[in-house]
Amino acid sequence: MPEKHMNEQSLIGAFEAPPQDAARAFRAALEALARPGSIHEITGGKAPAPMSEAAATLLLTLCDPETPLYLSGAHDTAEIRDWIAFQIGAPIVAPAEAMFALGTWEALLPVTEFPIGTAEYPDRSTTLIVETDALHQHGAQLTGPGIKTVASLSLPALDPFRMNAALFPLGLDFYFTSGTQIAGLPRSTQVSDMMETN
Amino acid sequence: MSDYNFAYLDEQTKRMIRRAILKGIAVPGYQVPFASREMPMPYGWGTGGVQVSAACLMPEDTLKVIDQGADDTTNAVSIRKFFEKTAGIAVTEKTRAATVIQTRHRIPEEPLAEGQILVYQVPIPEPLRFLEPRETETRKMHALEEYGLMHVKLYEDIAKHGHIATSYAYPVKVEGRYVMDPSPIPKFDNPKMDMAAIQLFGAGREQRIYAVPPYTKVVSLDFEDHPFDPSKAEHPCDLCGAEHTYLDEVIVDDDGGRMFVCSDTDYCAERQALGHRGRLSPPETLAEEAAQ
Numbered sequence: 001m002p003e004k005h006m007n008e009q010s011l012i013g014a015f016e017a018p019p020q021d022a023a024r025a026f027r028a029a030l031e032a033l034a035r036p037g038s039i040h041e042i043t044g045g046k047a048p049a050p051m052s053e054a055a056a057t058l059l060l061t062l063c064d065p066e067t068p069l070y071l072s073g074a075h076d077t078a079e080i081r082d083w084i085a086f087q088i089g090a091p092i093v094a095p096a097e098a099m100f101a102l103g104t105w106e107a108l109l110p111v112t113e114f115p116i117g118t119a120e121y122p123d124r125s126t127t128l129i130v131e132t133d134a135l136h137q138h139g140a141q142l143t144g145p146g147i148k149t150v151a152s153l154s155l156p157a158l159d160p161f162r163m164n165a166a167l168f169p170l171g172l173d174f175y176f177t178s179g180t181q182i183a184g185l186p187r188s189t190q191v192s193d194m195m196e197t198n
Numbered sequence: 199m200s201d202y203n204f205a206y207l208d209e210q211t212k213r214m215i216r217r218a219i220l221k222g223i224a225v226p227g228y229q230v231p232f233a234s235r236e237m238p239m240p241y242g243w244g245t246g247g248v249q250v251s252a253a254c255l256m257p258e259d260t261l262k263v264i265d266q267g268a269d270d271t272t273n274a275v276s277i278r279k280f281f282e283k284t285a286g287i288a289v290t291e292k293t294r295a296a297t298v299i300q301t302r303h304r305i306p307e308e309p310l311a312e313g314q315i316l317v318y319q320v321p322i323p324e325p326l327r328f329l330e331p332r333e334t335e336t337r338k339m340h341a342l343e344e345y346g347l348m349h350v351k352l353y354e355d356i357a358k359h360g361h362i363a364t365s366y367a368y369p370v371k372v373e374g375r376y377v378m379d380p381s382p383i384p385k386f387d388n389p390k391m392d393m394a395a396i397q398l399f400g401a402g403r404e405q406r407i408y409a410v411p412p413y414t415k416v417v418s419l420d421f422e423d424h425p426f427d428p429s430k431a432e433h434p435c436d437l438c439g440a441e442h443t444y445l446d447e448v449i450v451d452d453d454g455g456r457m458f459v460c461s462d463t464d465y466c467a468e469r470q471a472l473g474h475r476g477r478l479s480p481p482e483t484l485a486e487e488a489a490q
Contacts, residue, residue, distance in 0.1 A: 019204035019212075023256045026216050030254070034223050034396045034411040035312075062220075064213050119341035123221035123230045145226050145373055146411035148394075169375055173224045186224035188373065188411075 010082035013046035015060055021045075025061040032175065033184035037142045037151025039135050042182045047087075048079035054177035055102060055129050062127075063100055065089040070098035070114075073107025075131070095126075102129045105156035111164070114172055122169040125187075132156065135178045144189040152194070153183055161191040205252040206284040211235055215253035215407065219398060222409035227372030228340070229323050234405040244277055244302055245402030247319035251300045254315055254398070255281065260288040262296035267304040267444070267461030274302070291464050303366070305387040307443050307465040310395035312412065318381040320401035323408065325369045325379040345377045348419060356424055365429070371417045372410060380416075386428045386444045391416040433458040436478040438469035 171187030460466035
């Protein structure tokens with residue numbers, strides 16, 4: 001074990017009014033997942049770089065000592081580990097044990113390592129928080145629950161999300177975060193290329 | 199200022215419930231187990247719905263609570279007061295003005311919009327429970343999509359009564375996958391479940407949360423030769439004259455006299471305020487005097 005000492009950065013960045021801030025953040029997360037393709041503001045949490053405010057807020061809202069968390073790539077730093085240890089208390093684990101995972105899309109690959117739930121408990125699957133540079137409402141075409149006709153969202157890939165949807169009711173659920181914005185992609189969403197549907 | 203944490207529950211409990219809600223949204227119709235807490239009200243009074251509402255409410259929300267369509271019954275009034283006290287949120291009886299609506303056994307007549315959340319109180323979340331008492335078995339049946347037993351039950355209804363006699367808690371299939379108990383709403387309300395709002399279901403005693411996202415296909419189970427029929431009483435509302443609403447039958451005297459009134463009190467009152475009149479409405483002049 002490397003020697004550990006808390007840096008000051010890990011002591012700051014929590015919600016100012018935890019119950020109220022978490023409630024607002026949860027509603028953004030709920031709307032995002034219930035309406036795939038919609039983009040919402042989610043603010044209040046600030047973690048060490050490179051974690052976005054949206055991802056930090058989501059972790060503060062959903063994670064605690066009961067939720068094993070996987071940190072990938074550039075997000076697996078001593079500063080972020082310290083921040084999570086102090087603010088959230090989630091145990092840092094390998095992908096196969098993770099209830100939540102955080103990182104960029106490239107760093108989280110291959111997503112096949114994460115639990116997708118079981119036939120009897122499809123809820124026991126990982127929720128991936130994918131940090132992206134920007135979120136746009138164009139790109140991949142989305143259909144399915146939560147979408148009136150068809151929605152669009154800038155996804156980092158197509159095939160992994162298609163394969164994930166094919167696993168339904170098993171599968172992974174995704175949040176995409178960028179700055180203070182969040183979008184959701186549950187396993188129930190069918191993903192296709194913009195060209196194909198036209 | 200109340201001495202409760204915002205919306206009564208502690209933050210760790212809310213996080214646990216919120217995670218369950220999100221998994222419920224991701225797998226529409228699947229019952230997510232959750233560690234239901236003791237609430238300061240008895241089981242059967244909406245402890246599941248209250249916990250889901252508590253996990254959803256924001257300080258800016260306006261809450262409406264209905265019990266069988268009515269805003270003014272004991273259950274609705276006490277839950278509304280509970281959240282007024284513990285969350286300090288605004289409350290309303292107007293369906294349109296509400297952002298979160300907790301309901302026991304009805305869907306409001308007024309179509310719900312995006313941005314609204316409908317929270318159902320659920321007594322028995324498992325639609326197969328009265329056909330198969332073992333949880334291990336019903337869980338397997340859902341996993342294998344083995345719903346033949348439910349169709350047998352509906353078929354037996356037809357064999358015995360000539361039609362499907364199930365009139366409330368009528369089973370639905372969500373997005374072509376899970377058979378779900380829509381809670382004991384009248385089957386009249388089933389077609390409304392394909393809606394723009396988020397629907398969340400909480401069963402406190404049974405420790406289950408499930409969800410139907412907006413614009414999700416919710417199909418009431420039926421047979422080709424016995425299609426689903428969202429029947430209602432063959433009467434107009436006696437107070438507002440509506441012919442398209444779900445009605446309560448009320449006995450009004452000892453001589454068999456009865457009246458039919460909208461079960462959705464807010465909807466009925468709004469129609470009356472707009473001048474709609476039913477068979478037993480007071481004359482308009484009297485109504486105006488009463489209003490003053």
